[in-house]
Amino acid sequence: MNQHRSQDFEPLSQQDFLAFGLNDVAYLRDVETEDGVVVGIFAADGTRMAVMKDLSTAAAAVRQNEMEPLSVH
Template identity: 35%
Template sequence: MNRNDTPNGSPAAPQASFSLRQLSDADWARFGAGEIAYLRPVTVNGVHAIAIHGADGAPIGAAPNAELAVAAILQHEMAPVLLH
């Protein structure tokens, strides 16, 4: 077993060279950009809908329900995340 292997012989995951605490606000805003889209329930003029936002918080769309919002996000090859 070399020093990069786990006891069961599989390679160990590489160690992060930095702490997440070192990320700036701008770094966090870019974290997941183009990969993650947030779903957020909203009410507009008394009508319930689902807002779709990019990882940086920028609005990128809306849908009448969560199922359609998730379908739209998946169609754009992004991962949906519920924000409440």
């Protein structure tokens, strides 16, 4: 059995937390533009990577890049 005490773990820095999942997940959310509402694809650290016309297209683009899409409401 693996026993750990809380002092055995280092807390994540804010920068480490932002990088957590950076290459594994992408967040999808609506973005208002001059042309209407589109779906933005964002990295775990909040960097906008792309915009797509709809949710299914955005999710497919994320999966093509071997990442998991997560919806942000």
